[in-house]
Amino acid sequence: MNMNTWYARLWQQFGHVVWAVIIFGAVAYFALHVSSQKADKQEKLGTVPALGSAEAAKAMVPAYLGQLLTVVDAPVIKGDTATVHARILDQSCILTLTKHPTANESGWTVLQQSCKKV
Secondary structure: OOOOOHHHHHHHHHHHHHHHHHHHHHHHHHHHHHHHHHEEEEHHOOOOOOOOHHHHHHHHHHHHHHHHHHEEEEEEEEEOEEEEEEOOOOOOEEEEEEEEEOOOOOEEEEEEEEEEEE
């Protein structure tokens, strides 16, 4: 490169800044791209509604009311299954759960459910 040209002198003086901006931009783009892909994947799977959305409000209500209106007895665990007695309003329920460590954050899925009025 001929160091007598104006752009060569400019590159020599500010080239390190240009490379820093390029590297910072690439890292920022990658970080934003990965986080947005993760959020998109979670939304597509239906696991996380957007904060403050109507879907988030709708998803929150059953969990909130369930805590208020449900009484759950201590589970009886035998091997990979658990039997749980619960009462919700005027219903008495027996749920049979099975271990499934990757299904959700609790590690249990409902195998069978039966409820009757009390």
